[in-house]
Amino acid sequence: MTTTLITGGNRGIGYEVARRLLHAGQTVWIGSRDSSxxxxxxxxxxxxxxxxxxTxxxxxxxxxxxxxxxxxHLDILINNAGILGDVSAPEYMTPTQLQSVYETNVFGLVRVTHALLPLLRKGTTPSVINVTSGxxxxxxxxxxxRIESQYTLAAYGSSKSAVSMLTTQYAKTIPEVRFNAVDPGQTATDFTGNVGQTVEEGAEAAVRVATLGLATPTGTLTDRQGPIPW
Known part of the structure; x- marks a missing residue:
């Protein structure tokens, strides 16, 4: 049976991905900094x-x-935990504001991936799915x-650019583990102020990649409709 860990899986898109993967027969572990x-x-x-x-x-x-x-062992790691952080205009952004976002969205992803790679290498068709963003x-x-062009989110957007690049670097250098990035799209959760598509739609890209098994590619960036530009 496939064993999957989802960071930030206690609510929103992570919760829905967990629900769907459990329904697909996987054993799912939910990681959350809020124990209750x-x-x-x-x-x-x-x-x-x-x-x-x-962090x-x-x-x-x-x-x-x-x-x-x-x-x-671990078969699938879904790096889903992320924060929006400060939405100040770029001209007012300080290093401290960037650092707080990167600590979760970038450094946290690296920290978790590094720690769990030994377990992934013991898994069956091991896969890491990094939740990025358009x-x-x-x-x-x-x-x-595209709706993405209508927003200016310097801290969050640049952190997700880093997530996408890290995905390609992991994929190129760790061939025994599949690494892919998925974009949920603007989804109506607490994260977005409940603006956007349904949480079911937002979960589709991660669920699809997590259920491909032996057909899982590596080094891809997709949303629920297919490949998207880097």
Whole structure:
């Protein structure tokens, strides 16, 4: 049975991805820095819960130890945890504002991936799915026909550009693990102020990649409709 860990899986898109993957027969672990919320979400879904704050080395290492002791391997890691951060115009952005966003969206992703690679290498057709955003796509943010071009989110957008680039770098250098980036699109959750498509639609890209099995590619960037520009 496929064992999957979803960071930030206690609500929003992460929660819906967990629900769908459980329905597909996977064993799903929900990682959340809020233990109460994470445990409640896991209990509602019939998932497993592991305390996991992606910004804290000790928390990430502890989560890895739990998975090692309980399962001994990991088949799929979905790096879903992320924050919007400060939405100041670029001219007013400070390094501190950028740093807080990068700590979760970029450094957290690297911290978790690094810690769990040994377990992934023990998995069956191991796969890492990084949740990025069209706001990190150079192509989409410059296309006047796309909603991404209507927003200016310097901290969040640049952090997601980094996520996409990290995905390609991992894919090129770790061939035994499949690395792909997915864009949920603007989805109506607390994260967006409940603006956008349904959470079911927002979960589709991650669910699709997480259920491809042996057909899982590597080094791709897709949304629910298919490939999108880097």
């Amino acid at each position: 919320s994470g445990q409640r979400a896991a209990d509602r879904l019939g998932a497993r819960f592991v305390p996991l704050d992606v 804290d080395d000790a928390s990430v290492q502890h989560a890895a130890s739990i998975l090692q002791d309980e399962v001994g 706001m990190g796509s150079f192509g989409l943010t410059q296309d006047p026909d």
